Amino acid sequence: MKKRLLMFMGIGLLVLGLSACSMGSKHTSTASNLPDSSKYEPTLFFHGWGSSYHAEEQMAQSLVNAGLTKTIVRATVSKHGKVTLSGHFRKGDYHPIVEVGFEGNRNSNPRQWGRWAEATVIKLQQTYHTKRFNMVGHSMGNMAIMYYLLDNSNKLPKLQKQVDVAGHFNGILGMGDEPNQMKLQPNGKPEKMQAAYKALLPLRHTYPKNQIAVLNIYGDKNDGSHSDGSVSNASSKSLRYLVANRAKSYQERKIVGANAQHSKLHDNAQVDKFLIDFLDD
Template sequence: MQVKVKWLSGLLVVLLVLGLSGCMAQQRRMKYIRSNTPTLFFHGGGSSYHAEEHMVQAAENAGVTTSVIRAMVSKTGRVKLVGTWQHGAINPIVEVNYADNRQLNFKRHGQWAKNVVIALQRRYHIRKFNMVGHSLGNISLIYYSLQNSNQSRLPKLQKQVDIAGHFAGLNFKRVPTSVRQPANLKLAADGKPNRMNATYRRMTGLRQTLPRRVQVLNLYGDIGGHTDGTVPNVSSLSLKYLVASRARSYTERRFTGQQARHSRLHDNPQVDRALIKFLWGRSSH
């Protein structure tokens, strides 16, 4: 009899634990929207999709999605989708990987991003999508919209998260003049730089063409001295002038401490929480 009682007690404990686990998982899922809109992650210069994995894993751990695939982009821009997501997948994620990960012809970034979107459109018939970029990966976001805002047959960009962007230029001597950050760069209250290089001047076309439905979150690090250690904050904050006057919303978020370094922002738990809330939180809809 005692054995039976112990067995029943053990069974009840197991069922209770499973029930609580199920309730907690359900509560986590209820915090987020349930959409078939995919989110595309773009890595920085000299990097790969591995730099996106921490953010993607954070989204999976939070209960946002269980559907993750990869888009491998060759040096010629050819896209190969690795993995599949099932019909009706919730909040699917695409880790984009550029074989040519140091390309400074920004127009090619826009074309490669478009190639990824078209590949997803053909296979999954997507109608909307989100984009997340880190460092050089932000150029794919900017130039995709710059080059394709009048393409009515393409899926529609809904939200974008820009992390550690160098919109006003790269502060390295070896980069071409067209993408080098001008000396003594300062921003007006609306984010307009006092000096513009050729690529930023081209980006200002977004002020007339960015779709008004797009919501933008700009995340940047400040480890002291108004820099993330690689990109000065003025370059990251110059995004405001490009998009704020047309976007449905534009928000900036500053991070501090050693985890706010340029190369660590994509592994920063605070960044994870900010982008998860922005992209999939019910309160943001």
């Protein structure tokens, strides 16, 4: 009986040893073993408040279905800013997707979201020597992008394309904004600015000059509120005043109808088409 027990223990240790070897040898690409690493230009997706990377999946998959890439990597950012990558860039697939997930997704401080975005970019820079990239945000994810740019406009890898979906740059309905109340000047300047918007005003002078192409997508439920149900069109369109005078290009696209509701926009086929055309241009 004792000999049989020892035999089983020996087999168990052998299996554990083989498993450890297998895990240790699992291939993970980095700049050191990925040819032409500087050619890789990832597109980072940022979800909204209280959400997760799942909200990015349809938009990300639409890019795969359109043939823009075959690679989706996930970046999980802890509340303390530690970034963990799942998956890896693939040889020759130069436009991979990075679905970013913030564990502190109920944090309401937009500057903290910007710091988490920065941590993600730095992780990609350290791992793949990333030099150029794109960003796509939905709802609060747009504030992650904007506050990232506010603090890092010329320090880190070059942002080439910025896509903002359902951005609440100057407030949310029921939280300092009401339907049809916000007024914008022709250049997008709001007559009244909320604190978070005022904090972004330095971007009018620091946003990278003639570097970033911007696509601003917003929804109108067509119910008379001129909003997506959560964010007024005026709040979304106030982005123009912050970046248009320095952006390489700036364009707006309005989605109309029931599927233009705020949380449906990241699963909207029309948004997917605008996104594909913009990133593939």
